Structure formats: structure tokens, C-alpha cells
Amino acid sequence: MARQVRREAVVGFGRSADAYERGRPGYPAEAIALLAKALDLRPGRRVADVGAGTGKLTRALVGTGADVVAVEPVAEMRRRFAEALPGVDVRDGAAAHLPLADDEVDALVVGQAFHWFAEHATLAEFARVLRPGAHLGLIWNVRDRSVPWMAQLTAIINAHQGDAPRHESDAWRRAFDEQPWFGEFGHASVQHVHVLAPPASLDRYASISFIAALPDDERAALLDQVRAVLAEAVDTDGTVAHPYRTDVWWAAVSDSGAGRWRLGDPEPMAGS
Numbered sequence: 001m002a003r004q005v006r007r008e009a010v011v012g013f014g015r016s017a018d019a020y021e022r023g024r025p026g027y028p029a030e031a032i033a034l035l036a037k038a039l040d041l042r043p044g045r046r047v048a049d050v051g052a053g054t055g056k057l058t059r060a061l062v063g064t065g066a067d068v069v070a071v072e073p074v075a076e077m078r079r080r081f082a083e084a085l086p087g088v089d090v091r092d093g094a095a096a097h098l099p100l101a102d103d104e105v106d107a108l109v110v111g112q113a114f115h116w117f118a119e120h121a122t123l124a125e126f127a128r129v130l131r132p133g134a135h136l137g138l139i140w141n142v143r144d145r146s147v148p149w150m151a152q153l154t155a156i157i158n159a160h161q162g163d164a165p166r167h168e169s170d171a172w173r174r175a176f177d178e179q180p181w182f183g184e185f186g187h188a189s190v191q192h193v194h195v196l197a198p199p200a201s202l203d204r205y206a207s208i209s210f211i212a213a214l215p216d217d218e219r220a221a222l223l224d225q226v227r228a229v230l231a232e233a234v235d236t237d238g239t240v241a242h243p244y245r246t247d248v249w250w251a252a253v254s255d256s257g258a259g260r261w262r263l264g265d266p267e268p269m270a271g272s
Helices: 007-015 017-023 029-039 056-062 075-084 120-129 148-158 171-176 198-206 216-233
Strands: 046-050 067-071 089-091 105-111 130-143 186-196 240-252
Touching (some): 007 017, 017 075, 029 130, 029 240, 056 105, 075 089, 216 240
Parallel strands (some): 046 067
Antiparallel strands (some): 130 240, 186 240
8 A cells, every 4th residue: 555545534534525625624733842842843944745635734834834745646635635725735745655855854743644555655655755853743633532422422433433543443553564774762641621512522533534534325324323422411501622642753863864865766576
């Protein structure tokens, strides 16, 4: 899968771009501050946001003062990105084949997406575009299943997951085994709540790629189940408070530079 985007991601995120924008949370200020400190994001630095979606993370990166270039393979996502962030450069491209030059950026971040392309070839590509001494940052908003209604909702959703990759499995971490491009990870977690009206709350779950990619009748039946759980979670003010934990991970490009490749070199192996 190193040079392509999985079908369920293209179909699902293409169908759900509008719902994604309405229902997905941004990232808490504390998590962004941690990421900005670890990656030294500030004016004069250039950062790539890979798998940028509709620009949920990009908005926070722009706020650091760094120069941001976004990469997103799904056309419908790029459309919503351009509407939300008309002044930010967003390019068509996949993580393992970035439309960026060698040593172009001081940092590279992936929000809510690295599990889709967690392979050695992707890491080699990241190392190619990162300057020596640069950093990689990974960030995910994860549903807090310690809240009973969220645990119930997650069980309903996960029954339809199939083989779609998920951050929660930690399988993405295997991409960093026996690879020469990045050093040890730093890690921090932040708790936060995303408050939405019921229609946008439903959009939150309708925007999950493998749900959006389901046949219409199956998707409608599943969303009816989701709607029923959300109805029990509505607060007295008519909103739903969605609990999250935001995980932030960061690692530096290896000091040795071993294994770094450049455009024109033989392709790196895709195994992970």
C-alpha cells in the first residue's frame, strides 16, 4: 500500500468531507502547545501537514506562526480545506509520495491519519523531505471510552470496522521498529471535551471512513443506532459533550541520517 491510498479511505472520506468538517473536533490548545514546543514551530520555520483533511490541525499550525504546506489525497477534503483556509497551500499527494522537495521542511505533522499509511516507505519519504535535525509529530483525538455512553457507541461502530486500520490498535507503532530514520518517541496526553448539537454529533460518526463507505441501507441502519445512543447523552442545554483524549507523539530525524534517500534513488522497501 506504500504508493496508494486505501479504497475505503478515498470513498469514505470523499463521501463524508462535509460531515467531517461539521462534526470532527479540533485539537486542544494544550496539545498544540506541546506539539509546537517539541517541533519548534514558530515564525521562520516551515511545517508540512500530511493527510490534512479539511484542515482541522492546519488551523492550529498556522497559529504557531510557522509557514504551513498541507498535503491531502482526497479531492473533496481539499475542497473543504480550501474553503476554510483559502490562504494556505494545499497539495494533492499521498504520504508515501509527497509533493515536496528534498529537505524542504523543518517539521512534519500528521493529525488523525498516520495509522492509514504506517509503513517503512512512508517514514523514508518523511525523512527525505525533512531537514537534518527536524522532527516528526503525530497527533490523534481518541474517544474516551471510560464514559459509558461513549463505550457503548464505540462498540456499535467497531462492529463495522472490518480491516480498516485504527490508531487504538497501536499497530502503527510497528512501522518504527528496525528503521533508521527516526529516534525515540516523546509522548503526552491531554483530556478535552468537544461540545456539539445533536445533528453535528451524528456527523461526527457519519464521517468515520468505514461508516461513510458502507452501502446506503447499512449505513442508515448503523446511524440510527448511533442516533439512539446520542439521544441518551444529550445534556440539559440540548448539546452533547463528546469526551476525548488527545495523544501527541514526536521524534527527531536520526542524527546519523542513515538510510535517508533522495529523489532519483532506488525506491525504499515498503515493508513495516
